[in-house]
Amino acid sequence: MAGQRPLPRFPEPDTEPFWEATKQHELRYQTCNKCGEIIFYARRHCPNCGSDGTSWHTSKGEGMLYTYSVIMQSRHPAFADLGPYALAYVDLDEGFRIMTNIVGVDNPVTDITIGMRVKVRWEDQGDGEVSLPMFEPA
Ligand SMILES: [Zn+2]
Structure with a gap:
């Protein structure tokens, strides 16, 4: 788990x-x-x-992928089972930049490109204390 x-x-x-x-x-x-x-x-x-x-x-939670890196494996218990995942910077249309993950793609190595439009997708955590802003292709 x-x-x-x-x-x-x-x-x-x-x-x-x-x-x-x-x-x-x-x-x-x-x-x-x-x-x-x-x-x-x-x-x-x-x-x-x-x-x-x-x-x-x-x-509004809409923006553009500024840059990213695909993490192939992580030993942190929260990430070990994820398989490859994309750590990214997204530039929101309002003018600020956020560090996040790109989700909602089959293969982060081939399905993500710099400059692509993305939108926020919330991932609620465990006991509902907070939700984390992830991004997916728009
Ligand atoms: Zn000021």
Whole structure:
């Protein structure tokens, strides 16, 4: 039986609004109220100007595959039974980049190409604590 993926441990004040939203399958990101920077992953302060005034937004969950690598085998118990899987960066249409997995393909070696359109597919974890944003071909 596969183990559980590493998951966030709460309380985690800076990123908890992001993880709370995943339960409703909402992919949230921040913008800076002062300089307009698009902020992802979730943080307390803007990485551009240092302001702590940020606003939350919900992404449509659509974007483009920026780059990827296929992991052929992993000894971590959560990944050992997966077979080859794709670790990827996806550029969301709203202007931020997320590290994720590409799912919903038969063969990640041949079925994934840089630049392809992808959309979010939520994978609920174990006891419903959080859901993880994966991406599949759009
Ligand atoms: Zn800023």
